[in-house]
Amino acid sequence: MSWLVPLSDIQFGAEEKEAVLRVLDSGWLTMGSITEAFEEEFKAYTGAKHAFAVSNATVALHMACQALNLGPGDEVIVPSLTFVATANAVRYTGATPVFADILGENDLTISLESIQRRYTPRTKAIIVMHYAGYACDMPAILKWAYEKGLPVIEDAAHAVGSSLQGRHLGTWGISGCFSFFSNKNLATGEGGMLVTDDDHMAAKFRLLRSHGMTSLTWDRYQGHAWSYDVVDLGYNYRIDELRSAIGREQLKKLDANNARRKELTTYYKQLINEQVPAVKIPFEAHTGISAYHIMPVLLPKGIDRIRFMEGMKREGIQTSVHYPPIHLFTSFRSLPHGEQGLELTEEIAAREVTLPLYPLLTNGQVELVVHALSLAFNSNR
């Protein structure tokens, strides 16, 4: 299917291509000086003390859970309105994800009150997710979590370039997990970054990323080490130099790209409020700086979403849904606490539609999307 306006698009220039070619010419393909430079630049950009480039955000989330020694019998409170990776990371450790509700129509992030209702003596951690790059209420969540002695992991897959009160998202909790998947704001294909300010966590992350080995191939190549010990159960969650090279170039373009996403979001809001005011746009009152990863809208109750999305498709506009709630998936239904009290998540997720958003989108294309939206909406009423 060739879309008039696709949901997302990537933007690579000569810079990324040349950077990849330089890596190929260098003859060193994995975890070397380019990855180190990418990590340094990412630290400088986010203000994090430590940063570990990894294969993707899913493994970053797994490492973050593993470093907290989570296991069978432990519970981790997570949102249900997120990508399944947020909850899978918990399950990899043997711990149980316990789903919390969202705040409401205007804020699709996790509700502290719902977290508090899910709290039990078995709760060992919380994972929050900054939906579309809009910050969760980190000051309130961290204050309560601190009182309970609970670490908070941030799924910051949408939030590269997002901040709240001047502090980059992903650096508020014990660790933050970023995704560089192809459709994310900073894209390397597969790829991710795990950040922390905690030296103890950082030491564990270094081991978890590479088989629990005390020295890496790169160290030995540089003449820093002759052999190694294996001191913990680790994984191969490394990134390679090709992706790190792309990531460094994408990081340079990130602020400009996010600024364009912001302009487009503002334009969408203006046109939708004028032409189809019954369609609501969440995060109207958001106070932080968002990365504007996606453009979610909420249909009024009683509109058939499938028919609406088919109407958009007829006009050549690709739309999507963020997200089908995790607790309703077959593989999650049988978990304890699966289906209690997630009324807002279920009700609002069923009305959510994601519109195209990417830096190369033109204002004219936004007008096309909103025109299609009003056609699809009016033929569905």
Ligand SMILES: *Cc1c(COP(=O)(O)O)cnc(C)c1O
């Ligand atoms: C994309 C995404 C992930 C997973 O990222 P990968 O890099 O593809 O593993 C996790 N959480 C959220 C919210 C995401 O959007």
